[in-house]
Amino acid sequence: MFSSQYGLESVNNELMECINELRFKSIGIVDVAVVSLEGLPIVSLVLERVEETRFAAMTAAMLSLGERVATELNKGLLKKIFVEGDNGYIITMQAGDIAVLTVSATTDTKLGLLFLDMERTASKIANVLSFR
Numbered sequence: 688m689f690s691s692q693y694g695l696e697s698v699n700n701e702l703m704e705c706i707n708e709l710r711f712k713s714i715g716i717v718d719v720a721v722v723s724l725e726g727l728p729i730v731s732l733v734l735e736r737v738e739e740t741r742f743a744a745m746t747a748a749m750l751s752l753g754e755r756v757a758t759e760l761n762k763g764l765l766k767k768i769f770v771e772g773d774n775g776y777i778i779t780m781q782a783g784d785i786a787v788l789t790v791s792a793t794t795d796t797k798l799g800l801l802f803l804d805m806e807r808t809a810s811k812i813a814n815v816l817s818f819r
Contacts, residue, residue: 698815698816699729699730701815702721702730702812702816703732705721705808705811705812705815706719706721706730706731706732706808708808709790709804709805709808710732712804713790713792713796713800713801713805714795714796714797715775715792715793715794715795715796715797715801716790716791716796716801717775717791717792717793718731718732718733718734718737718742719731719732719733719788719789719790719791720732720733720739720742720743720746720788720789721782721786721787721788721789721812722743722746722747722786722787722788722789723743723747723785724747724750724785724786724787725747726743726744726746726747726748727740727743728740728742731743733791742789746787746789747787749768749770749777749779750765750779750787753765753768753779765781766780766781767780767781767802767805768780773794774793774794775791775792775793775796776790776791776793776794776796776798777789777790777792778790778792778801778802780805780806780809781809782808782809782810782812782813782816783809783812783813783814783817784813784816785816786812786813786816788805788808788809788812790805
């Protein structure tokens, strides 16, 4: 995704710092990933039971459908996608022009705090990626 002249390792390290900080700041986060709009994993912290590439591909599929629904129903630009299941949540939000941040969290997560923490992290990710 990024050419070596921009220091791929440096970018990955900065992104990993962002998602590590989010994961340990917000109670209940199980998995967290930064994914390209095309559905390719950029960086992630996912449990072994979750395949990173599948997690990324599902994120892109949700994003694509969410954007279409928001547009078709005149709801403006998509801000976040929220999925609630019996065992927790999946939240996806834009992180700049080329990536999205996706989090899997348990039901004991305080959603308001998680949304705030994700918005801050997405902004940091956007800043890291905008200089590349």
